[in-house]
Amino acid sequence: GAGVSQSPSNKVTEKGKDVELRCDPISGHTALYWYRQSLGQGLEFLIYFQGNSAPDKSGLPSDRFSAERTGGSVSTLTIQRTQQEDSAVYLCASSFSGGGSTYEQYFGPGTRLTVT
Amino acid sequence: SQQGEEDPQALSIQEGENATMNCSYKTSINNLQWYRQNSGRGLVHLILIRSNEREKHSGRLRVTLDTSKKSSSLLITASRAADTASYFCATAVFSGTYKYIFGTGTRLKVLA
Known part of the structure; x- marks a missing residue:
């Protein structure tokens, strides 16, 4: 079946503008994750959705960042009043979860955000 | 700081040689996974090893x-x-919910 998809693949925006990044997880995956990766760096955890539970937002770097997941499927990451330091690749991943265990994550291709 | 730290940061070897990468972490874990990333985009899962396992094999990979x-x-x-x-x-890592903490990565270059 289809993998995790993200859109847009590339986004260039001016400083101060708002952006929305979209993630379509694999059907049936209850867990959804957002990460940020700066050039040549590791992945920085942003937010985690698990089923109908309240999301784990502990990784969001500021209140300019927010995310929602509608109907337990598609997720949107919104960055308000973008800053140049927000430039990075934003990666989404989904996985099965439950039974007190965790499973492998399937990653989307990412959205490369450039703030000018 | 990152939960996982890979070592070395970069590794260059000749085709046919073996490559070994290490990962250290700080807190108790449920499992540990290794991923590969090409061209700075999406990651691909390679192998998962649970906390009660000591060794696992998958093709040419050994964890x-x-x-x-x-x-x-x-x-x-x-x-x-x-x-x-x-x-x-x-x-x-479990702290109310499960969260994955990624290390800083090892850049491997295999020369033909």
Whole structure:
């Protein structure tokens, strides 16, 4: 079946503008994750959705960042009043979860955000 | 700081040689996973080892886990040019919910 998809693949925006990044997880995956990766760096955890539970937002770097997941499927990451330091690749991943265990994550291709 | 730290940061070897990467972490884990990333985009899952396992194999990959030392290693045998990528370890940590903490990665270059 289809993998995790993200859109847009590339986004260039001016400083101060708002952006929305979209993630379509694999059907049936209850867990959804957002990460940020700066050039040549590791992945920085942003937010985690698990089923109908309240999301784990502990990784969001500021209140300019927010995310929602509608109907337990598609997720949107919104960055308000973008800053140049927000430039990075934003990666989404989904996985099965439950039974007190965790499973492998399937990653989307990412959205490369450039703030000018 | 990052939960996982890979060592070395970069590794360059000849095709056919073995490549070993290490990962150290700080807190108790449920499992540890290794991922590969090509061209700075999406990651691909390679192998998962649970906290009660010590060694796992998958094709040319061998992963070990030492929970007493809080470390893991990934061995790629008979490397190929196509193995050139960045490799990350990720630890699953439970604190109310499960969260994955990724290391800083090892950049592997396999020379043909």
